[in-house]
Amino acid sequence: MLKLYGGAKSRAAIVEWYLEELHVPFEYIVLDLQAGEQTQPNFLAINPMGKVPALVDGTLKLWESGAILLYLAQKYDSSYPQTVETQAEIYQWTLFANSTLSQEIFTPDPADNKAEGILAPLNQILKTQTWILGETFSVADVAVGSALAYIPIALDMDLSPYPAMLLYINRLTERPAFMNTIGKRFQ
Numbered sequence: 001m002l003k004l005y006g007g008a009k010s011r012a013a014i015v016e017w018y019l020e021e022l023h024v025p026f027e028y029i030v031l032d033l034q035a036g037e038q039t040q041p042n043f044l045a046i047n048p049m050g051k052v053p054a055l056v057d058g059t060l061k062l063w064e065s066g067a068i069l070l071y072l073a074q075k076y077d078s079s080y081p082q083t084v085e086t087q088a089e090i091y092q093w094t095l096f097a098n099s100t101l102s103q104e105i106f107t108p109d110p111a112d113n114k115a116e117g118i119l120a121p122l123n124q125i126l127k128t129q130t131w132i133l134g135e136t137f138s139v140a141d142v143a144v145g146s147a148l149a150y151i152p153i154a155l156d157m158d159l160s161p162y163p164a165m166l167l168y169i170n171r172l173t174e175r176p177a178f179m180n181t182i183g184k185r186f187q
């Protein structure tokens with residue numbers, strides 16, 4: 001069975017959410033990050049960087065949440081788009097979520113927060129469509145949505161200027177797979 005390595009409150013919950021969406025059975029192995037289990041040789045053999053999430057699927061050992069999401073989408077998502085162009089949009093949104101979006105949301109100093117520049121266009125996009133790629137929920141929603149859904153959970157950021165985004169976050173957090181994973185782990 002596929003194995004997902006995570007920590008009590010870690011980015012592994014993003015992958016856990018997507019696995020639940022896909023109904024792919026997996027074993028979730030929670031490492032004690034405080035105790036440094038991620039730096040032990042048996043885990044470094046899976047991810048030499050000593051970070052979670054990491055995934056083991058047969059002989060494949062994969063790390064970086066974005067890479068894991070994209071792999072799972074291609075292998076297990078029956079609605080994964082067939083055209084290279086739409087696949088490229090999925091890469092775009094997944095990489096955006098893990099780089100530009102995360103950097104601008106999760107700034108150590110709230111005074112440095114430049115998120116407005118990207119939250120406003122995101123809100124605009126979500127005014128006219130249900131999900132990031134249009135009317136079909138996809139891995140792009142897991143990548144982008146997990147970052148956005150984290151704002152009301154953990155950050156002191158006013159999202160009232162972005163009502164379409166707030167509705168989008170509500171749609172995501174009401175999904176049973178979200179509630180069973182991120183929703184539970186970050187209560």
Ligand SMILES: N[C@@H](CCC(=O)N[C@@H](CS)C(=O)NCC(=O)O)C(=O)O
Pocket residue numbers: 007009010011012033038050051052053063064065066098
């Ligand atoms: N960009 C990586 C970040 C991985 C990461 O920093 N994971 C944290 C938990 S959320 C971790 O393993 N921390 C333990 C450590 O750095 O020792 C990803 O998205 O997978």
